[in-house]
Amino acid sequence: MRVTARLMGPLKEASGSERLELTLDQGAKVSDAIQGILEAHRGGLDGLLLDPHTSNPTFNTLILLNGVEIGNLLGLETPLTDGDSLVLLAVTHGG
Amino acid sequence: MTVRPPACTKCHERDSIYFRPYSGERLCPACFKRSLRERVERTIASFEMLEHDSRVAVGVSGGKDSLGLLHILAEIERGYPQAEIIAVSVDEGVEGYRDEAISIAKEACGNLGVEHLVVSFKELFGLTMDNIAASNRDLGACTYCGVLRRRALNEAALKVEADRLATAHTLDDMAQTALLNVLRGDINSLSMVDPGGRDLPGFVRRIKPYCEVPERESALYAYLEGFRFQEIPCPYAGEAMRNDVRGFLSRMEAKRPGTMFTVYKTAMKLVPERGETTMMGACAICGEPTKGTVCRACQLIEGLKGRLQGNA
Numbered sequence: 001m002r003v004t005a006r007l008m009g010p011l012k013e014a015s016g017s018e019r020l021e022l023t024l025d026q027g028a029k030v031s032d033a034i035q036g037i038l039e040a041h042r043g044g045l046d047g048l049l050l051d052p053h054t055s056n057p058t059f060n061t062l063i064l065l066n067g068v069e070i071g072n073l074l075g076l077e078t079p080l081t082d083g084d085s086l087v088l089l090a091v092t093h094g095g
Numbered sequence: 096m097t098v099r100p101p102a103c104t105k106c107h108e109r110d111s112i113y114f115r116p117y118s119g120e121r122l123c124p125a126c127f128k129r130s131l132r133e134r135v136e137r138t139i140a141s142f143e144m145l146e147h148d149s150r151v152a153v154g155v156s157g158g159k160d161s162l163g164l165l166h167i168l169a170e171i172e173r174g175y176p177q178a179e180i181i182a183v184s185v186d187e188g189v190e191g192y193r194d195e196a197i198s199i200a201k202e203a204c205g206n207l208g209v210e211h212l213v214v215s216f217k218e219l220f221g222l223t224m225d226n227i228a229a230s231n232r233d234l235g236a237c238t239y240c241g242v243l244r245r246r247a248l249n250e251a252a253l254k255v256e257a258d259r260l261a262t263a264h265t266l267d268d269m270a271q272t273a274l275l276n277v278l279r280g281d282i283n284s285l286s287m288v289d290p291g292g293r294d295l296p297g298f299v300r301r302i303k304p305y306c307e308v309p310e311r312e313s314a315l316y317a318y319l320e321g322f323r324f325q326e327i328p329c330p331y332a333g334e335a336m337r338n339d340v341r342g343f344l345s346r347m348e349a350k351r352p353g354t355m356f357t358v359y360k361t362a363m364k365l366v367p368e369r370g371e372t373t374m375m376g377a378c379a380i381c382g383e384p385t386k387g388t389v390c391r392a393c394q395l396i397e398g399l400k401g402r403l404q405g406n407a
Contacts, residue, residue, distance in 0.1 A: 008318070009159075013326035051346065059345045062314050064112075069315065072114040072121060073098045081097050089324070091314045092267075092341060 001026060001082035003033055008089040011061075014048055015041060024080065030065060031076040033086055048090060062089045105130070113315060116352035124319050131316050135167050135304050142291030144302040145259060148177035152257035152299065154248050155182040155204070155211070157196030158325055159317035160263035162203050164305045166320060168261060169207045183251035183260075185244050186215040188223025192327045199323050214251045216243055220396050228331055231402050236331035239395055246383070246392040252299035260299040264290070267310040269303070270355040271340045273362035278340070282365075289366045296375055297384035309348075309355065 005020040012018050022036045034057050038045055051059045063070045064087040070078050103111045103123035111121035122130060139145050153168055155161045165182060172178050182204045186193055197213060204211035217223050220243060228236045252260040264272075269288060276285040290303035305313065317324065332338070347354040377383070378390035380397065389397075 009324040009326055010328045012324075013328070051342065053342065054346065056349070059342075059349055062311060062318070064318075068100045068110075068112045069114065071116065072100050072111055078098055079096055087318070089314055089318055091311050 001028065001080065001084075003028075003080055003082075003084045003086060005033065005037055005086040005088060007037075008087065010090050011045065011048055011088055014045055028080050029076065030063065030070055030078045030080065030086070033080060034063075034076070037088070049088070060091050062091055063087070064089075113312075115312075117356065127312075128316060128319060131163075131308060131312060132167050132170065134307055135164075136171060138290065138307050139171075139302075139304050142289075142302070144261075144291055144304060145178070147175050149259050150179045150181070150255075150257045151259045151261050152181050152183045152248075152252035152255050153209075154260065154262040155184050155200045156263075157184065157198070157200035157203075158263075159322060160265055160305060160308075160310065160313045162199070162322050163308075163313050163316045163320070164261065164263040165203060165207065165209065166322075168304065169209060180209055181255045181257060182209050182211040183248060183255065183257075184211065184213045185247040185251065186213055186217075187240055187244060188216050188225055189329060189331070190225055192325075192329050193224075195327050196325055199325060202323065210255075212251055212255055214247050214254070216247065219243075219247055219250060220392075222396070222399060224331070227399060230399055232399065234395075235336070237337070239399075240331070242391050242395055246390075249298055257299055259292075260301045262301060262303055263305045263313075264303040265305050265308050265310040265313050266355050266359055267341065267344065269306050269362070270344055270358040271337055273358050274340050274344065275337060276362075278336075285362055285365055287366070288359075288362050295384060306359070307356075 001024055003022045003024055005022060007015045007018060007020065020037060020040060022033055024032055024036060038049065049057045049061055057063070058076065065073060065078060066084055070076065100110045100112065101121050103109050103126050104121045105126040106123060109123035109125065111123055113122050113127050115122070145151065151168065153165050155165050168180055172180050182200065184197055184200045186197055201211060224236065224240055227239050248260060273285060273288060290306035292301040294300050344355060375384040375386060378385045378393055379388050380393040381390065383390050
């Protein structure tokens, strides 16, 4: 299945592009998409996206699936379907 | 299988898009935005931050928090014809980072029809943050920036003849500051976190109407309102001890929702009663009010200038 990801704020700058197309296996979850984004950037986003102690991407990043924050769904375990769109926005940036 | 979000727990009509772990609410975009604005209004009322005819300078860095605060205060101000809002920005002189932010601030003020004043470290102190960061300094860049920015914002607020200076410190900022002061053993500063500010001679009263808005919710508000986001991070931010405290508090908040509110509320219990006045003298160098002989901003600037001349 294909999923699009939009990276906003410092994530966009670090990524070098705002939009990313991901091809994922059927049954993939949000966590798989995040893994795909990290792998596509070969570690370039790890410092921004992952908490250094727990590697959890949700502590400092607002992740929305089709406009809904994933904490309001099943978090990183939320299943994805073909055509879904994700938005990733760093929480801590700019005062 | 698509997971459908539950209905909004406020309007019971629309689908929710956000879950507040610390309250159990699930909110749709309209109810989320309204609840944030109402929280700011309650904060303003409970700390008696504003009068019906206040002239408010809003510190706008161009970041999501200050844009959100400006947006909400501009909405509130429409209900008070005698009140006025003026945006003030400080150009610290950090190439790239601040240039982008000032352009975002200008654009936002233009869209809202709010007057906007920019003051710079260069014009006020004769040095940019890039100069300071490159100098042979013995303190972190954020220490210089914080002290000088506070001074610059006060100068800007005085320039536009404001009687209040509103800054967009979020709940996260308040909790981090409280914990930082504990870690530094600085009980005196811990007791100065009052978001309602105080009337001190020579200073425009500083208010923090965003002090009960979690930064995560500030980011969501900015996204829902379609604000332009800053993309270039501050090159000096990594030096701050605050980063360690921020990480710790974020992890605690995720594990134990409400932690940030608890830390903030605990610090608030240590704030002295209003009316307790602090005796202030004038700085021997710049004449600004200070508790000592020379104000902190002048101490830092004079120290830097001495070193820069010594290196020349």
